[in-house]
Amino acid sequence: MLLLKLALKNLLGAGTRTWLNVAVTSFSFVLIVFMSGFYQGFLEYAQQVTLETEVAGGAYWHPAYDPDDPFTLDDAHGIPPGPVSEQLAAGKAMPILLTQGSIYPEGRMMPVMVKGIPPNQNIVTLPTEVLGEYTGSAIPVLIGAGMAHSAQLEEGDVFTVRWRDAHGTYDANEAEIVSIMRVENPGVDMGQLWLPLGKLQDMLEMPGEATYVVAASGAELLADIGEWQPKPVMFFMQEYLDVIEMKSSNAKILYAVLLAMAAMGIFNSQVLSIFRRRKEIGTLMALGMIRSRVVALFTAEGGMHSILAFILGAIWGGPLLFFVATKGIPLPYDPTEFGVIMAPRLIGVYGIGMILGTTLLVAVIVTVVSYIPARKIAKLKPTEALTGRSN
Amino acid sequence: MDDNHIVEIRELVKRYPVGGGHFTALRDVTTDVVVGEFTGLVGPSGSGKTTLLNIIGGLDAPSEGSVTVLDMPLGGKNHKELAHLRREGIGFIFQTFNLLPVYTVFENVEFPLLLMGMNGEDRRSAVNQALEWVDLMDKVKSRPAQLSGGECQRVAIARAIVKKPKLIIADEPTANLDAENSHNVMGLMVNLNRELSTSFMFATHDEKVMGYLTRIIHLIDGRIDEDEQVSKPKYREGK
Numbered sequence: 001m002l003l004l005k006l007a008l009k010n011l012l013g014a015g016t017r018t019w020l021n022v023a024v025t026s027f028s029f030v031l032i033v034f035m036s037g038f039y040q041g042f043l044e045y046a047q048q049v050t051l052e053t054e055v056a057g058g059a060y061w062h063p064a065y066d067p068d069d070p071f072t073l074d075d076a077h078g079i080p081p082g083p084v085s086e087q088l089a090a091g092k093a094m095p096i097l098l099t100q101g102s103i104y105p106e107g108r109m110m111p112v113m114v115k116g117i118p119p120n121q122n123i124v125t126l127p128t129e130v131l132g133e134y135t136g137s138a139i140p141v142l143i144g145a146g147m148a149h150s151a152q153l154e155e156g157d158v159f160t161v162r163w164r165d166a167h168g169t170y171d172a173n174e175a176e177i178v179s180i181m182r183v184e185n186p187g188v189d190m191g192q193l194w195l196p197l198g199k200l201q202d203m204l205e206m207p208g209e210a211t212y213v214v215a216a217s218g219a220e221l222l223a224d225i226g227e228w229q230p231k232p233v234m235f236f237m238q239e240y241l242d243v244i245e246m247k248s249s250n251a252k253i254l255y256a257v258l259l260a261m262a263a264m265g266i267f268n269s270q271v272l273s274i275f276r277r278r279k280e281i282g283t284l285m286a287l288g289m290i291r292s293r294v295v296a297l298f299t300a301e302g303g304m305h306s307i308l309a310f311i312l313g314a315i316w317g318g319p320l321l322f323f324v325a326t327k328g329i330p331l332p333y334d335p336t337e338f339g340v341i342m343a344p345r346l347i348g349v350y351g352i353g354m355i356l357g358t359t360l361l362v363a364v365i366v367t368v369v370s371y372i373p374a375r376k377i378a379k380l381k382p383t384e385a386l387t388g389r390s391n
Numbered sequence: 392m393d394d395n396h397i398v399e400i401r402e403l404v405k406r407y408p409v410g411g412g413h414f415t416a417l418r419d420v421t422t423d424v425v426v427g428e429f430t431g432l433v434g435p436s437g438s439g440k441t442t443l444l445n446i447i448g449g450l451d452a453p454s455e456g457s458v459t460v461l462d463m464p465l466g467g468k469n470h471k472e473l474a475h476l477r478r479e480g481i482g483f484i485f486q487t488f489n490l491l492p493v494y495t496v497f498e499n500v501e502f503p504l505l506l507m508g509m510n511g512e513d514r515r516s517a518v519n520q521a522l523e524w525v526d527l528m529d530k531v532k533s534r535p536a537q538l539s540g541g542e543c544q545r546v547a548i549a550r551a552i553v554k555k556p557k558l559i560i561a562d563e564p565t566a567n568l569d570a571e572n573s574h575n576v577m578g579l580m581v582n583l584n585r586e587l588s589t590s591f592m593f594a595t596h597d598e599k600v601m602g603y604l605t606r607i608i609h610l611i612d613g614r615i616d617e618d619e620q621v622s623k624p625k626y627r628e629g630k
C-alpha cells in the first residue's frame with residue numbers, strides 16, 4: 001500500500017512527462033481495442049453475409065466440380081443423386097447450374113460465369129423472384145451492383161450472351177437485365193449472371209442437371225450420397241477465416257508498433273528518472289528501505305502508467321467505442337466496389353475478453369519496461385546512490 | 392559489548408579499489424561511542440569522515456576489523472539486516488537535506504514510521520511531536536520546494552528523530568546553512584540529545600558545529616589523530 005501510494009505520488013509529481021506517456025499509452029490501448037473490434041465486427045458481418053447469400057446450410061458438389069478451375073465446368077453437371085433429390089423436393093435444397101459464357105454489352109466482350117438458380121428459392125437471400133416474373137422474350141438476367149458497375153449495365157439493358165451447350169456447340173441469344181441487386185458479397189456479384197435455372201438447363205440442353213446443390217440453412221447435410229460430395233458450412237467459412245487471419249496479422253504489426261511507441265516512452269522515462277533520482281534512491285535506502293522494495297517502488301511507478309492510461313482511455317475511448325459499437329461508422333465508399341464483403345457501416349464488436357486481453361497485454365508490457373531499468377537499483381550501493389556517483 | 396556503548400570499532404580498515412590497486416581511506420581505527428555522546432569527526436577534506444560515518448550507518452562495509460552498532464556486529468550482515476538496523480535504530484541527517492520532493496512536510500516526517508509499519512494513530516502523534524520539536528507545525532502541508540534551507544534541515548531533523556532512534560548520524564548538516572540557521576539547527580539537536588539521550592555523530596568542518604560537541608575525534612589521513620573530550624563546549628549552556 002505504502003509503495004503504491006508513494007509510486008502514485010512520484011508519478012503525478014513528475015507532471016508533463018507522465019501525462020505524455022500516459023496519453024501515448026492510452027492512445028495505443030484504445031486504438032488496439034478499436035481496431036480489434038472492427039476486425040471482429042468485419043469478420044462477423046462478412047460471415048453472416050456469406051452465409052445468407054451464398055453458403056446457407058452447405059452444399060453437395062458434382063464430383064468433377066472445382067471452383068478454382070472453370071474448365072471443369074464442361075463436365076461438372078449431372079442429375080443430383082437420389083437422397084439429395086428428396087431434399088430438393090421438400091424445398092430444403094436447391095440446384096445451381098454453372099457454365100462459362102461471354103456477354104457483349106455495346107459491342108465489348110466480357111467473360112462471365114452464368115449461374116442458373118430456381119427463381120422461387122428461399123434458401124439464399126438473393127431476390128431471384130424477379131427472374132420468375134419476367135414476361136419478355138429475351139433471357140432474363142439478374143446481376144449484382146458491382147457487376148453492373150464494372151460492365152456499365154443498367155436495368156432494362158439488352159445485350160448478347162454467348163455460351164456452349166452440352167454438345168460443345170456455341171449458341172447466342174439476347175439477354176435483358178431485369179434487376180440489379182445490391183448484395184454485399186462479391187462472391188455472388190462480380191462477373192456473374194444469374195438466370196432462371198430452367199432456362200439455363202434448356203440453353204445448355206442439360207434438363208434436370210446441376211453443378212452443385214445448396215442445402216437450406218439448418219437442413220441436415222447428407223453424408224452418404226455416392227459420388228457427389230457434401231461440403232459442410234465450415235468448408236466454405238474456413239477459406240474466409242484464412243483471409244481474415246492474414247488481414248489480422250497485418251493489424252498485429254500495427255499493434256506492435258503502437259505498443260512499442262508507448263513502451264519506449266515509458267522505458268526512457270524510467271531510465272531517466274532512475275538516473276536523476278539516485279540521491280532519492282540512496283535516501284530511501286538510508287532510511288532503511290530494502291533494495292527489493294525500492295526496485296518494486298520504481299517498477300510500480302512505471303507500471304502505474306498503464307493504470308492511468310486505462311483510466312484516461314476509458315474516459316475518451318469509452319464513449320467513442322460505445323458509439324462505434326452501436327451506431328457504426330459509415331463508409332465513404334460504395335461497399336460494392338470493394339473486392340471483399342464490406343458493411344455499409346462498420347460496426348465494432350467489442351468483447352469483454354478482447355478488452356481484458358488487451359488491458360493485460362498493455363499492463364504486462366508497461367510493467368516489464370518499467371522493471372528492466374529499475375532492476376539496476378538492486379546493484380546500486382547506498383553510498384554511491386547518495387553521492388550520485390556510479391561505478 | 393559494553394552496555395554503555397552504542398558503537399564499538401576495532402582495528403577498522405577501509406580500502407577502496409582505485410585503478411589496479413586500492414586506496415586506504417581508513418586505517419587502524421579503534422574507538423567506542425558512549426550512549427548520549429555528541430561526537431564530531433573533524434579533519435581535513437578526504438580524511439575519511441564520511442567513510443567512517445557510512446560504515447557506522449551500515450551503508451558501507453569495512454575491509455578489515457569489526458564494527459558493532461547498537462549491539463549488532465556489522466561484519467557479514469546482508470543488506471536486508473543492515474537496512475533493518477537503519478530503519479529501527481539510526482536516524483540520518485544529510486548535508487543536502489534529502490527530503491522526498493513529492494511528499495509534504497508531514498509525509499516526509501511520517502515516512503520512516505511507515506517503513507517501520509507503525510499504525511496510523513501512533514504515527515500521527517509521533518509526527519506532530521517531532522514537528523513541534525523543530526517548530527514547524529505551521530508548515531505541515533508544505534512541500535520541500537516551498538521551504539527555506541533551514542526549514543528543510545529542520546524537517547530532516549524531525550524525520551531523523553521521529554522514530555526516537557538511539558543514534559543519529561549527521562554528515563555536514565550545516566554546510567548548506569547560514570550562521571543563524573546553523574545555530575538554530577544545532578540548538579535543536581542539543582535539546583534532543585539532552586532530553587532523549589539520543590547519541591549524535593557528526594562529520595564537520597564547521598567551527599559552529601564544533602562549538603556544540605562534547606567529544607571531537609580528529610581524523611587525519613584515515614587515522615584517529617586525537618580524541619578529545621570537551622568539558623565546556625563553547626555554545627552549549629549548562630552541562
Ligand SMILES: Nc1ncnc2c1ncn2[C@@H]1O[C@H](COP(=O)(O)OP(=O)(O)OP(=O)(O)O)[C@@H](O)[C@H]1O
Pocket residue numbers: 407408409414415416434435436437438439440441442443594
Ligand atoms: N567510493 C570511493 N572510491 C574510491 N575512493 C573513495 C570512495 N569514497 C571515498 N573515497 C576516498 O576516500 C577518502 C575519504 O573520503 P571521505 O569522503 O570519507 O572524506 P571526508 O573526510 O568526508 O572529506 P570531506 O570533508 O571532503 O567530505 C577520500 O580521499 C576519497 O577520495
Ligand SMILES: [Mg+2]
Pocket residue numbers: 440441442562594
Ligand atoms: Mg565527507
